[in-house]
Amino acid sequence: MAKFEGVYVALVTPFTEDYEVDYKRLYEVCDWLIQEGINGLVPAGSLGEYATFSPEERAKVVETVIQAANGRVPVVVGSAAPSTKQAVQWVEHAKNAGAAGVMALPPINYKPLKNEILEHYKAINNVGIPIIAYNNPRDYPTDLTPDLLAEIAQFENVVAVKEFSGDIRRMHDILDRTNLEVMVGVDNLALEGPMIGATGWISGVPNALPREGVQLFKLAKEGKIDEALPLYRRQLPLFHYDASPQLVQYIKYMMELAGQPVGPSRPPRLPLSQEEYESVRKDFKRAVEIVHQ
Template sequence: MAQFKGVYVAIVTPFTDSYEVDYSALKEHVDWLISEKVDGIAPCGSVGEYASLTSEERKQVIETVVNTANGRVPVIVGTGAPTTKEVVEWARFAKSVGASGLMALPPTVYNPTKEEVKAHYKALNSVGLPIIAYNNPYDYKVDLTPDLLAEMSDLDNLIGVKEFSQDVRRVHEILEKTDLEVLVGCDDLALEGAIAGATGWIAGFTNSFPRESVKLFELSVQERVKEALEIYRPMLPLFRYDAKPELVQAIKYSLQLAGKPVGPTRAPRLPLSEEVYNLIKAAHEKAEQTRSLV
């Protein structure tokens, strides 16, 4: 039985127009997502702009999400940081405030050896919370291959992987070689990943289309492909931004278009060009066709 099945939102961090964290808006967003029937929340990931937060802001974001969720859905906290020591400290903090699990990148600041990657997760394993390893060789140097994941199978708290290699064949191979849960990492592989056997999806555009995304994934897991495609295909132009450098700006703009503004992004992420915003708007409007199907 999968521990973290269903749709988890890699939640944005709202900012005011003066680039301060808007904790009130964060609470409102968590409440809305839960009311839309998402299965869980994942704060302080890439979409949450964790690297642009101060330590105090990050602590308050984690506490705000955990306290607002209040046990209604699990909260899986992103632990990304430059050093293993810091990663472990963030994991311990997440545990201390009641998080349900961790979404853990490998070392990211340089290209580590295989033994260094394994040692990193071994240190994290000692915290005692369930770990979803985050494999994102698209943005970082490390590729958590199925063989490497199999070598880490002795870590009792490593229970799953957020798979963002953008190769759906990985789902089959991970399930063949390990006992890990697989959570889709790319929004535009949600249907394919579920059909291949993924039991979860940590999603970006679920921020602006939560109910539709939940229905899409439910249909996909049930292999009701024709019905799933009716929702999936109109959403794909928007979902494809999930694997582009401007994903955070695109998600926040999509939320603005949905009537749920969450403010700007912090530097180094800058506003996009009018041309790109127009493309995102067109993709968002196409995705809105799915609201009548749910």
């Protein structure tokens, strides 16, 4: 059985209208997502706007999510930071707070050499908590290729990879060349990924449509394609927003449409245009109409 199986929601962070973290709302959203059937929670990722947090905020966000989960589902904590030392400190904090694992990017500030990438993961591995390596060559300078992942996978605590390249062939190569669990990293492969062996999905849009995301992933994993396809195709326009640089604003607006408002995004992220919001609203309405039929 996979260690990180099913739909893990990459959490947004609720803010008040004056851009303070709304911890009470964060707790409520986590509780709602668990009641809707999601399989795990991932705080302090890019969708959660971790880079805008003070250290105190980041620690309290992680602790709030773990308290809200209360052992009902696993919590996997984002550990990205400018230096290996800082990343290790956040991994240690996650472990001490009771997290089930961490999601770990390679060095993020420049294009590192191979030996630097391996030393970075070695340092995180030494903390002693399960690790999901995070490959996101769209937004960061490093591409964790299947061959490189095979080397990273030699560290005993590296058990999975969040694959965000957007290329389904990468998942095939990783499954063929490594012993890692593969977790879909970009929402618009939520059908294809489980069909070919991905055991998990670290998801964005299921912040707003958790029950529908869980249903889609389960059907795809079970090979029930005739049932999965209508759900997938109607949600696919929403899934495409997850691969946009403005994914935070898009998904927060989807949550508002779903009756789960979470406030604004922190600057430098600003509100989108009315045309963009209208596009999301139309796509959301279409998705909800089909899944509730």
